[in-house]
Amino acid sequence: MKNIKKYIAAIGLLTTVVSCDNLQDLNENPSFPVDVSAQALMPPIEQQMAVGLQFDNRYLGRYVQYFSNATTGNDWDRYGYTANNDAGGEIWKMAYFSIGLNLTRMQEKAVAEERHDITGISKVIRAWSWQVATDYHSELIDFDQAFTQRMSFDYVGQEQVYAEVLRLINEGVVDLARTDGKVSSTYTAVGDKMYNGDRAKWTKFAWGVVARNLNNQINKASYNPTAVIEACDKSLASNADNALISYNGSVSADSNFNGPGRNNIATFRQTDFMVRVMNGDVFTGAIDPRMSRILAPSIGTSETAPASAANPDPTKYTFIGNPLNTTASSTTGPSRIPNLWGTFLAGSITTPGRYIFRDKASFPIMTYAEIQFIKAEAAFKKGDKVMALAAYKKGIEASIDFVNANTISSTTYPITTAISASEKSTFLANINVVPAEANLTMSHIILQKYISLFGFGNLEAWTDMRKYRYDNVNIYKTMAFPTSLFVDNNGKLPYRVRPRFNSEYVWNFAALQAIGADKVDYHTIEMWFSKP
Known part of the structure; x- marks a missing residue:
């Protein structure tokens, strides 16, 4: 009993001591700060741009016939997918988690610090991520609902996503052109491992996103080849402008x-x-x-x-x-x-x-x-x-x-x-x-x-x-497709990849039903961008 009383007394003494200090300090680790500069957020964001593509390229490589699995029976080799699994879901994860809120924080910090070049870069990366995600998945989460405290999310159509990409690019290019505030290529270069703080190259990259966006719509009556050409002429001017994510490769x-x-x-x-x-x-x-x-x-x-x-x-x-x-x-x-x-x-x-x-x-x-x-x-x-x-x-x-x-x-x-x-x-x-x-x-x-x-x-x-709707007569000459397509394809080729399983099919299924993503052949539905 005496030991228990000593234990309780010790707890009381500790509580008294802690109450004298700021309790919030207990959650702070100076080695791992929770409030970091916009500059410090850039390297992991840029790395995740590559990671999202790299992970899912393993599956897309089969769809475009760059490479195949060494053995038969692979679902992706048969133009299908792996059910109830996150395989093929990394681009979704990239857009909404790996880059997601981190990019929002980077832009907020840049705006507060008048780092207009980083603000512009933030908007361009966001536009790029939406372009990549929609070209891969089609419908995306409503932009007003993303990165909020909601427990479920509605989807918007690809046409709205394409418009949002152009809106963000226009704003980003304007920000990149600003010279007021605390714009500094030297400061930005510390975090920017892709273009070393070079605003001109980021602007060219932005116009490359525009070129992709506009040229994907060649089947539409509204397609404007002159606008595409103008975007290309404002984009990358040589291999020196290539957007590259580098690696040390030592481990x-x-x-x-x-x-x-x-x-x-x-x-x-x-x-x-x-x-x-x-x-x-x-x-x-x-x-x-x-x-x-x-x-x-x-x-x-x-x-x-x-x-x-x-x-x-x-x-x-x-x-x-x-x-x-x-x-x-x-x-x-x-x-x-x-x-x-x-x-x-x-x-x-x-x-x-x-x-x-x-x-x-x-x-x-x-x-x-x-x-x-x-x-x-x-x-x-x-x-x-x-x-x-x-x-x-x-x-x-x-x-x-x-x-x-x-x-x-x-x-x-x-x-x-x-x-x-x-x-x-x-x-x-x-x-x-x-x-x-x-x-x-x-x-x-x-x-x-x-x-x-x-x-x-x-x-x-x-x-x-x-x-070009997999045209293996006029475009992709000699390309052949497996005679045994994935069973859920119903004899059709894929046009989209399902949203990530563990974040959408587990927690947001009602919204998926609203866009038809509960159907087994959802992945074969043609995308808005390729339709007339």
Whole structure:
């Protein structure tokens, strides 16, 4: 009893002591502040821009036939989805959680501190996130309800989202042009790891979002190719303007998601269609010099064990692709298909990797090549083939230069060198790749854009594919679809990805029913942007 009384007395003494101080101080940790500057919020927000795309690219890669699973029966290889699971839900998480309220706080802090450049960047990133999320999912949460204390949320249609993106971009560009207040590229650069505080580059990126937004609507009577071209001309002007998220690549936690150190894509194999658009099958005999730098070669018929070949001969390499929903063409022997790192093993931090599938490779959010292909498409739709051909050629040139910037030379299997000036000029001089103006087709433009986006721009490639309704006769020549589509597709191809399971189907199901997302084939409903 005496000990209990001592214990109670001690509690009383402690309570007395605590009451003398500010109780709020107990919840403060100086090492992990809860109130941080706008500058400090930028790095994790920019990193999450890449993470959202990288996670879901694993699934979109199958939809656009960049890569397939090494074995049969995968739901995504069959153009389906994984039911009752968050697979494919990272972009949703990015928009509403990983970036979400953090971006709101960054903008609020920037406004309060008169950091108008950061305010502008905040609005541009928000616009980009809405554009990405709607092009992936379609309807989004009502903007007036997002990031509030509500327990359920209603959805708005894609047309409203597209308008909101343009509104935010217009405001963001105005803010980026301001020079009053406490605008400082030096201050902003401390947190801005993508553009180092360069407002001009952020403005170009903003116009790139506009170009995507407007050009996605090519099937509508309101489509204005001149406005698209103007947006492209205000956007990225060279590869120096590419929006890139960088990685140190020294440990797994700070490595590119697609690199071998993270071992996230060990079971993926390049597809047969991706090989055909580069090996001369689609472009009539024109072998793309990028193929041997971005695709993984099989060892070839005169070689045996690639992992132990002392002097592999690159002229003996063959490039083989795996169709969707098919076991890799050969799992043993010289014609077996390597993974995207160019190996036949699980990845590790010591595996070199190749192209953008390296631990230290930067991840592109937007590239100059993409902008030029958008311009070429708009000019073609406008009827200006002179402009279209010029932009188309610039897009290919920029893509080749981008590949070279991400090529690590290797003297062992797979032997790799940078694309030489003569290889580049020979390829561009091939009339089957760069034809006369009169012979330029939309298929030329879309397929070269498709090649340039390989491995990172999966969402933009899928957006094009949906705009052209998976046309494998006039656009995506020789592309084939699995004969056994996912059972819930009812024989249809996908046009959207369901909202994230654990945040929406678990907690917000009534709102999903209102937009038809409770139906098993909801993912096959065509998007607003691609409709007339």
